[in-house]
Amino acid sequence: MMEKALDLEILSLEGLKTFSYLEELILDNNLLGNDLLLPRLPHLHTLTLNKNQITELESLLDHLAEVVPSLQYLSLLGNIACPNELVCKEKDEDDYQRYRYFVLHKLTNLKFLDTRKVTRREREEALIRGAFMKVVKPKDAKASSAAASASPESHYTPLPSGSRDLTNHREITMPFKHYVRKPYLSRLQILTHIK
Incomplete structure (x- = not known):
């Protein structure tokens, strides 16, 4: 009789507190989002979060820098926060490269990001320009139209x-x-x- 494997999608990482010596963590294909909170894992060197629901990059990187200081391999492919042209047709290689500079600026110990090794040139560019490569999301169209109707006098007009x-x-x-x-x-x- 064959056992059926259950597809369980992880929503929280609260149970990892007891695994402080964990070195590798693969969390691909789950429902982890911007509220992702890892406990302090000082020995973790490999983390993959592919195909989750992460849309906010900067807060995730700040959190990872704090709780996983030994991180050397990170993969975020398949998340909106990772502008990959295979996932989003509006993105191109330049968008992805800016993303890499920003991630390397925040996480200076990385040796691999997604599927590519971090090059010396990338590391140098990240030091110089990485802080300026943050991708800013436009405001919600509904919110901006509501603001426009609330205060029509505040809009600039050249006339x-x-x-x-x-x-x-x-x-x-x-x-x-x-x-x-x-x-x-x-x-x-x-x-x-x-x-």
């Missing part, structure tokens, strides 16, 4: 305040039409006369 009123548009366009009829005026002169 004078009188042009915001739709009933007042002829006062602004009439002088411009007058100067457009004079072909000898340059664009700069037209703009000067309008002001």
